[in-house]
Amino acid sequence: MEDVTYTKGLYTATATVRPVEGGEYRGIVTLERDEGAELENTVYEVEATSATEEEALEEAKALAHRILGEIEF
Known part of the structure; x- marks a missing residue:
């Protein structure tokens, strides 16, 4: 499954999935701030x-x- 990326100003949020025990999955978001x-x-x-x-x-x-909605500049 492909990651999904969103950008707001200097911030990039990447949504992805990883498997967890029991055959289920958990959503993960990596937030990057480019300074x-x-x-x-x-x-x-x-x-x-x-x-x-x-x-x-x-x-x-x-x-x-x-x-990203909570980020204010």
Whole structure:
């Protein structure tokens, strides 16, 4: 499954999925802040697991939108 990337100003949020125990999946969001020479990364996890990769990716995309929506310049 391909990652989904969103950008807002200096911030890029990448939504992805990783398998967890029990055959379920968890959505992950990596938030990058590009400050020229410095690149800061923060990783966020969706709290709940999902039965399918598609559901987990949808949860990760929703989390990415929430994170980017809270960023103020």
